[in-house]
Amino acid sequence: MPCYAVRRRRDQAWILQDYIVDVKSVKITFLFVTLGLLFLLAHSACIATGADYNYQWPDADPTDIPASDDDGDDDDDDGPVVAEDPAFCELEANLDADGDGETTTACGGTDCDDSNADINASADEDGDGYALCDITAENKAADCDDANPLIYADLPADSGWVRQCPIVEIDSLACGEEPHQNIQPTLLKIDDLYVVVYRSCFSNAVRSFGLATSTNLLTWTESAENPIWGPLQDGWDIGWTKVGSAGMSQPWLFYDTVLDDYILYFHAQANADNKRQIGCATANDYGSFDDWGACDDGAPVVTKGAGGKWDDNTVQGPSVIYDDETETYHLFYSGCNIAGDVVWGMGWATSNNGTVWTKQTIDNPLMEDGAVGTWDESSAKFPAVLYDPVIEQYLAIYEGADSDLMDAIGLASFDAPGDAWTKYAGNPILEGYGGDHWERWDSYLGVNVGNLVMTDDNTFLMSYAGQYVPEDEEPEEDLSNVIINIGFAINRRPAFQNLTPNTDIIVDSGTPLTIEGIINDDKPQTVDVTIESNLDGLLAEPTPNNSGYFYLTTSTLSTGVHTITLTSLDSGGLRDRATIQITITE
Known part of the structure; x- marks a missing residue:
């Protein structure tokens, strides 16, 4: 069975991996x-x-x-x-x-x-x-x-x-014989405006991309021009019109600060070989279908790998960032193979203009799905990458599925594009609410990944999609009573404050020294704190009290110049980091 057509059995209903749901107005x-x-x-x-x-x-x-x-x-x-x-x-x-x-x-x-x-x-x-x-x-x-x-x-x-x-009440129509759907949100902050792009169905009765905007994350206005983009009827992505096909999915709206243009990336399914590949469209204004033009004459911009490569079956789920220092566009994607056991992995491509791409992960992915028995053993896909300037690392959320094909969201990090990704040990960071499928609006069938947005140095929004079945109902075989909503979660970095010492200091050997500070977090007592020295290794793992206060008193630091690194880690995988230089003299 090809990796994009994995089906799941849950509550006596066969369910396509790309959820096809009936969206009721909530x-x-x-x-x-x-x-x-x-x-x-x-x-x-x-x-x-x-x-x-x-x-x-x-x-x-x-x-x-x-x-x-x-x-x-x-x-x-x-x-x-x-x-x-x-x-x-x-x-x-x-x-x-x-x-x-x-x-x-x-x-x-x-x-x-x-x-x-x-x-x-x-x-x-x-x-x-x-x-x-x-x-x-x-x-x-x-x-x-x-x-x-x-x-x-x-x-x-x-x-x-x-x-x-849930943040958006979005109307949609059925995609031909398929149920209603609003899914795969990408949230973008443009100046003081929040924009969410999502996959849905409109008057054209086919899978397209819609857009809604908000100034306050409270009230949302759908674009009167929806859908803002759909496949070209004579292009490679015509396969999206097939009922039950993978269709046009995973929109990623990117604002190009260099060209002052917008690029909409997506994956779609070609009619010829039924494989998903990545395409894009460009516009000076994102709000209307008429504004967009297909990249590269409508051809795919990232294609599946050659036979025998790790991504020879499909490439999908694009995520794009721009590096000002190197003036390079980076596109991260997920792919899988055809032969043997299906393995999902994360790939990487680069560009100097955002539309013509060169694959860098030809032979091996940057990260693969999990081992047997882990939460992402069946798949790890749809990366959404964000650079965190505070800790100078890249963060990537992604969608994983366990042996029951229940979807959840995980987090990985890496220092530079091309480096192997490190999965957060506390994954998944967000999963279905649990319990019976009528327990909450995002309980049923897990949650589907969106993306990350930083609203300031310490506050993160994560968009996602969640599903549920109305109270006291069982899911219909065609999922016609499954309701899907677009929502988001909030997390704040467990930031260090009031660190002492707050400047480089010199201390005589054997003199008691106290390192102390405050963790600024809603639940600071649940934050992990480590204090390490480049010379002496791990010094302490103090537990903050309910007010966030922590400290370490020591008189045993070895002679020399110590770079003391303090790291905080919350249960959602967000970190803060601070350094102090302490010189111990004889």
Whole structure:
């Protein structure tokens, strides 16, 4: 059986590896609140009709919509007005305008919508244990849809990835005889705009790429021009029109800062040999089908390997980054072989213009799927690579599947393109929510990889797709009742702060020396910290307390110039690194 056509048996349903699902419209609303570097989400009714989280005067942000005001100003022209007058909260009538017994958040209370008595911190109509205004120090989750017990955000159990409510409500049509689908999201931040590109079906009833945008990760607008790109009817990728084919998949939207252009990479299936290869299209503006033109006259830009090579069956799942220092484009992809046991691996190609590529991994992949018994023993594919300038390493998330072909997301890292990839020992970093298939919106059949985005030096967003079956239903054989959503998870780097010593120092041999600091993380006590010397090796593995404080006191450092390296690692695979130079004299 070819590696791209692996089928799975689960709950008495045969399921293609590329999920073909029926997407029903799910009302997805939630609130994104920034507290320091941590994002919190809650029901977006708190934004659309509820309390304004933009308490600071002047009222400058039209996305922050207030509940009420007593001076009648609307400086940002968003309709409602902010409670600017300090005397607002001194009026008893303003504290609980909807009479539900809870004080508005505008005055320090817990009611995020003081115009609706059904929305407050106690509201839990669907009985899932999550309230519409559930924002507390310990519970940073929220109920996104109080009519559906499966739609809610995650509870942060440790220092890893925290799944939020689904981010996009996207309409789609059936792909001919195939069920509805919205899958394979790629999230991109362009200046102050978030863009998500995804595979779906539109009025053309075939697999194409759609696009939606947001300024706040809360409310999303689908492009009126969707689909923004699809195969050329006379091109190599015509195979996508076949019902049940692999189709056009894994979009990767890349903004080329050198040319000030956009490149959309993807893989598609040729009619001639039914093999997936990688193509691309370019545009000056990403929002319309008419703006895009196929690269290289519509031919594949990365092709499958020659017979007997590790990727002679298929190449797919492109991920592209640009190196400013070397002025080189790097494309990472997954591939598999034909003969013998199917082995998935990660490949690499380079380019000087982003459209003409040269394969660098001809004979061997950079990483392969896992050994028997591991979480990614059946496949490891669809890499999404990001350079982390803080630790000066490349991070790659990827999609793996175990012996039951249940998909999850793993993390690998490498120092430079062309280096072998090192899998994170704590993989997978995100998997299906577990339990029965109706437990949560991303429970059924695992999760499908998207990509990584850094919003600042320490905050990461990871897009992904999740699936579920409505409560008390069993999956239909054709998967017509399986619902898929696009979502994302948040994780913050466990960053070092207030390190002491904070400059290079000289200490006499035998003198007690203390190295101490703070780990800035929601759950610092779950973060692994190591302190190492280039001369003496591992010095300590201190456990931070609940406030993040850790220390090491020693008087046994050997004579010489020590480079002390401190490394932090959270359960989601994110790291921080700091160095101190200490000279020990005789």
